[in-house]
Amino acid sequence: MVHRHTVTGRRAALTALGALVATGIPSAVAAEPAPPAGSLPSSAQTLGADRPSAPVLRALQRDLGLTPAQASRRLVNEAEAGTRAGRLRNALGNRFAGAWLRGATSQELVVATTHATDVPVIRAQGAKAAVVKKTLRDLQAAKRKLDAAAGRVSTRDTPLWYVDIPANRVALEATNKAAAAAFVKAAGLDGKSVGVKVTADRPRLLAEITGGDAYYIDGSARCSVGFSVTKGDQQGFASAGHCGKSGARTTGYNNAEQGTIQASTFPGKDMSWVAVNDQWTTTPNVRVEGEQKVQITGSVQALVGAAVCRSGSTTGWHCGQIEQHDTSVSYAEGRVDGLTRTTVCAEPGDSGGPFVAGVQAQGVTSGGTGDCKSGGTTFYQPINPLLRDFGLTLRTAAAQASAPGDNVTRAWAAGRVYEAGATVSHAGVRYRCLQTHQAQGVWAPSRTPALWQRV
Secondary structure, X not given: OOOOEEOOOOOOOOOOOOOOOOOOOOHHHOOOOOOOOOOOOOHHHHHOOOOOOHHHXXXXXXXXXXXXXXXXXXXXXXXXXXXXXXXXXXXXXXHEEEEEEEOXXXXXXXXXXXXXXXXXXXXXXXXXXXXXOOOHHHHHHHHHHHHHHHOOOOOOOOOEEEEEOOOOEEEEEEOOHHHHHHHHHHOOOOHHHEEEEXXXXXXXXXXXXXXXXXXXXXXXXXXXXXXXXXXXXXXXXXXXXXXXXXXXXXXXXXXXXXXXXXXXXXXXXXXXXXXXXXXEEOOOEEEOOOOOEXXXXXXXXXXXXXXXXXXXXXXXXXXXXXXXXXXXXXXOOEEEEEEEEEOOOOOOOOOOOEEEXXXXXXXXXXXXXXXXXXXXXXXXXXXXXXXXXXXXXXXXXXXXXXXXXXXXXXXOOOOOEEOOOOEEEEOOEEXXXXXXXXXXXXXXXXXXXXXXXXX
C-alpha cells in the first residue's frame, strides 16, 4: 500500500447592517434593508470568525498581547467590519477614501470620505467618519506614477512605497532624503504630497539555500508550502515566485519526489504554483502549532488594521497586523508590486508560507526585514490575484461547484475571484461585491450578505 502524504507535510510548518441613511447618497446605491434577524448567517458566521481554533487564539494572545476574550472578540469584529466597510464603499462611490480598523479588539471601524455630507451615512453603519482631501482613487493614481517611474530609474535607495490609507497619502521609504526627492520628481509628483521616511531597512526575500524542512526546489533552495489548490483534476499548492522558476522540480520535507513548478512570476509579482504527483494529497489545512492545523474556508481579503497570522518552515506560527495593501517593494533581485505589508515577523526559509486572517487565506510570504527575535516587517503576495492569474481554485473546507473563470461574465459563478465593487447577476437579481474573495460554491450572493449587496 502506497503511503500518501498531505501537501502540508507532517513536519513542514505551513502557510497555509442594516439600511444606509440616504443623506448625500444617490438612491441607486443605497443599501438594501437588512434581512430579518436570524434568516441569514452573520458576517462572522459566514467567514467562520465566530468559531476560531485554539492555536489561532493562542497566537493572537502571544503576539498582540490580548486576553482570550479579546482575541475572540477581535476576530468577530473584523469579520463584521469588512462587510460594513464594503457597503459604505459601494454607497460612497468615488468619494470613498478607504477604511481601516483601530483598537485592541478592532472595535473601531474608520471610513474616510472627501465629502462632509457623508458623515451621517458612515455613522449610521456604526463607523467613525474621517473627512479627508484625497479619494482612494486619487491615492492609487499617485502610486501608479511611482510604479511607472520605478521602471525608468533605479529604486535601490527607495525600496518601498505604498498607499497609506489612514494618513491619506502616498508614502515612500528611502535610505536618504536625496534619493526620495529624486524618485518623487521622476514620478512627476509634488514632494509635499508624498510622505517620506528615511530608514536603513532594506526588505529581503526569505528563500534560503540550506537544509531543513518544508519543500525544496531542485534539491537546494528551501521554501514553505502556501495553500493547497487545484486546477481541474490536478492537485498542487501555491507559493512564492522567487522560490523557483517554471519547470523546476520539487521534493517534500522528507526528500520524497513531490512535483513540478507549473508557473512562476517574479519580479513584478511574487507567485508560483506547484503541481504535485499522486503520492501527495491536498488538504484545506494550514499547520500552526506542532501537529495542530487550521482549516481554510475562503479567501476574503481583510482590512488594514486586521490581525493576520503566518506559518513558515523556519519560524513556525506568528501573528501581527496588516499595515497596508498594494505596497511596492524593490528587492535587490527585482521590484514587486501589489504586496501587503504586515507587522508579522519572518526569517529565511519562510518564503511561500501562508498568511491567514482567522480561517480566510490572505497570501503567501514574500520578504521582509528583521527577524522573529527582535521583530520585523513581512510582506505577502495576496492570494486572490495568484488564484486569478494562474486559474487556480483554493482548496477549502467548503465544497466548490465550478472552476475559475476570467471574471468577464456578469453571471456569478463559484471559483471566480471577485474584487470589491464588482457586479454580478444571480437568480435574476443584481449584486455588488462587498469584499474581495474567490467565490465558494456555498457562498451564493443571495445567502451571503457578508460578501454581496443586492442592488
